Amino acid sequence: MSKQERVEFYKEQMNLENTIVEKAEKAVQGIENILIKELILGIALDSKKHAGMLSALISMYTKPTPSVAEEFGEDLKKAIEEHIELEKQAIDTYQEKLQTTDNESEKIIIKAILNDEKKHHKLLLTIQKMIIDKLTLSENELWEMVEESLFDFGE
Numbered sequence: 355m356s357k358q359e360r361v362e363f364y365k366e367q368m369n370l371e372n373t374i375v376e377k378a379e380k381a382v383q384g385i386e387n388i389l390i391k392e393l394i395l396g397i398a399l400d401s402k403k404h405a406g407m408l409s410a411l412i413s414m415y416t417k418p419t420p421s422v423a424e425e426f427g428e429d430l431k432k433a434i435e436e437h438i439e440l441e442k443q444a445i446d447t448y449q450e451k452l453q454t455t456d457n458e459s460e461k462i463i464i465k466a467i468l469n470d471e472k473k474h475h476k477l478l479l480t481i482q483k484m485i486i487d488k489l490t491l492s493e494n495e496l497w498e499m500v501e502e503s504l505f506d507f508g509e
Contacts (some may be wrong), residue, residue: 361415368408389459392462396466434482441475 355363379399413419436476448468457462 357415361412364408364411368405371401371405379410438478444471
């Protein structure tokens with residue numbers, strides 16, 4: 355798939371996600387059942403998030419991707435580490451709550467939140483390992499990686 359085809363695909367998907375948001379928001383207007391309303395709006399929020407991520411993918415192909423300056427990288431790294439710990443705390447708390455509740459409606463909501471928290475935790479760990487470390491490389495570290503990748507023949 356060419357760069358332009360990728361960009362067009364992501365634009366189409368972004369439009370689809372934005373349409374989902376609009377339709378969901380219209381669907382819950384006037385709905386008084388807060389549980390149903392918030393479940394549908396929660397799905398719409400995910401679609402909003404997806405649209406933002408797709409926008410980032412489009413930018414990746416259409417704009418330069420700046421690195422994170424080392425002084426900001428350290429703050430970002432620390433914030434990610436703290437966020438990982440908070441997500442882990444949330445996972446533990448929701449797992450405990452799931453074991454102690456007998457209300458099926460509650461269980462459905464808690465399971466949905468727990469699944470989101472697990473995804474967030476995993477994604478943050480990936481961001482920490484695959485992105486933040488690479489974005490905050492010093493110039494020397496960057497050149498060492500380039501050199502290693504140029505001369506590593508799998509030996």
